[in-house]
Every structure is written in C-alpha cells, then in structure tokens.
Amino acid sequence: MLDRIESDLLGGRLRPGDRLPPERELSTRLGVGRSSVREALRVLEVMGLIRTGTGSGPSSGAIVIATPTGGMAALLRLQVAARGFPIADVVATRLVLEEAVVRRLAQRADAETSPLHAVLDAMDDDTLTPDEFLALDAQFHLGLAEESGNTVVAATMAGLRTAIEDYVREGATGIADWTAVVRRLRAEHRGILAAIEAGEAEGAASLVHDHIAGYYADARVPRTAPQGGS
Incomplete structure (x- = not known):
C-alpha cells in the first residue's frame, strides 16, 4: 500500500x-x-x-496533507534516540544548513523579513519562560529557512532541531544566568537579521554559526563526535 x-x-x-x-x-x-x-x-x-x-x-x-517536517522530525528523533545519528553530527549538519540559508537570504533582494522582526519583537518579552523563549527561537530559525524558499532545507532543519530539542530544553535548566544568555541571544538574532538585510552573506553566515555554537555550548549539547564509537 x-x-x-x-x-x-x-x-x-x-x-x-x-x-x-x-x-x-x-x-x-x-x-x-x-x-x-x-x-x-x-x-x-x-x-x-x-x-x-x-x-x-x-x-x-x-x-x-502537505507537512513534510513531520516525517523528517520523527525519523531524526528516532535515529538520535537509537544512537544511529550522533548528536554532534546533527549539530554539525544544522550549522552547515543554517549558514547556507542566511547566505542565500543575504543575496536575495526580495527577502521578506518583517515576519522575522515580529518574532524577535515577541522574544523581547521579559515574562517569557525558557520553554516559551526557545519556542520563539525555533520559530525564528525555521522562518529563516522557510524564507530561503527551499522546502527540503526547511523540512530538514525543522527535523534536525526537533531531534535534539529535549537536550536543548534540559540544557537551558542548567544555565546559571539565563537572563544574561537571553539578552545575548536577542542581540545575536538582531545582528544576524541586520547582516541579511545589509546583503552581508559571509557576515551573516559567521554570525549564525557563532550564535548556534555558542548556545549549544551554554546548554552543553554535544558538539564533538565521541571517540571510539557512538
């Protein structure tokens, strides 16, 4: 069938x-x-x-229905849970894709960024819980991918993030100064979007790499492959 x-x-x-x-x-x-x-x-x-x-x-x-992210997310979550895909490899792949996404957006004169600004404005609310903030963070990054116009990349990125969202959430609870991290993430998001709107492709790629890698370091999400096997 x-x-x-x-x-x-x-x-x-x-x-x-x-x-x-x-x-x-x-x-x-x-x-x-x-x-x-x-x-x-x-x-x-x-x-x-x-x-x-x-x-x-x-x-x-x-x-x-037309929701390709559902199957991609389920597959990646199962592979990570079964240790078929090491978390470090998922993180590395997300970095590659997000850098490509922001480069493409920075090279497009017709990129629509107003919905992304609206998400960032919502993230400025100081009453947001960590889960609420991270949900908006995910919406911002997925919005970048969707605006790039490549549905396969958007679905893959959504799946990659979903695959390790439990690690990301658990990591947030271990951050000593969450307020300071939120303040930094807000500024980094604004910087990434400003670089895209200014057409600075390589600058935007560098900013998004450091932004993602920096948060994963704070949340202690593994970013290096284990030695001697998974």
Whole structure:
C-alpha cells in the first residue's frame, strides 16, 4: 500500500487535500487485509503525509496533507534516540544548513523579513519562560529557512532541531544566568537579521554559526563526535 500511495503522489493522482478511500475499499482494491491497510495508514500519518479522523462526516477518514517536517522530525528523533545519528553530527549538519540559508537570504533582494522582526519583537518579552523563549527561537530559525524558499532545507532543519530539542530544553535548566544568555541571544538574532538585510552573506553566515555554537555550548549539547564509537 505504501508503494501505491507513493506512486499516486508522484504521478499527481493524489494531491494535498484529497481523501483516501475507506479502509474496506482500500483493502479490496489492493488485495490486502484491513489490518495491513490500518498499519500502512499509521505509518503514513507518522510520516506526516496524511491526517486521519474518526467517526463520520467531512473530517473523517484519511486526508493527504502537505507537512513534510513531520516525517523528517520523527525519523531524526528516532535515529538520535537509537544512537544511529550522533548528536554532534546533527549539530554539525544544522550549522552547515543554517549558514547556507542566511547566505542565500543575504543575496536575495526580495527577502521578506518583517515576519522575522515580529518574532524577535515577541522574544523581547521579559515574562517569557525558557520553554516559551526557545519556542520563539525555533520559530525564528525555521522562518529563516522557510524564507530561503527551499522546502527540503526547511523540512530538514525543522527535523534536525526537533531531534535534539529535549537536550536543548534540559540544557537551558542548567544555565546559571539565563537572563544574561537571553539578552545575548536577542542581540545575536538582531545582528544576524541586520547582516541579511545589509546583503552581508559571509557576515551573516559567521554570525549564525557563532550564535548556534555558542548556545549549544551554554546548554552543553554535544558538539564533538565521541571517540571510539557512538
């Protein structure tokens, strides 16, 4: 069934918003048991390709959706949890992608940065909890990726960050002077955005590298591969 859904998506026979046939019809059409159909639907939902609803009516059944980050995030989280992907490698990959993103944005005259300024303005609220601040931080970085126009990079970056978000949150609780770190992060975000708007591609790349690496150091997220194996 998974192969059939993939083929239909690639062939344009299925598009976001389309509803899949009921389980019984899929079972008959594909010549497989309903248990196999249910399992395939669960996999597709975890991958972020469909959303399922129970009961009857317009919201019931399985609907094709366009959220590629769901599957990417789930895959990366599982790989990190199983130590298939070392955290240090995830961090290194995120650095490479974010540097490429800000370079691209700085080279574009039509980059829309006003939504990013709105996120940074929201981050200036001194009453934010660490979790709330980090959620806005994630929104800012994902916004950079989405504005770059490359959906694969945006989905990958969202997945990379989600894969280690538990480490990031736990690390925040161990930072002695959270207020000072927040103050620094706010200034760094503004500096990155200013460099992008000024068209300073390499300057923006350097700033975003130091910004991410600096916070990971504060939060003690591993940034070097373990010696002698994972």
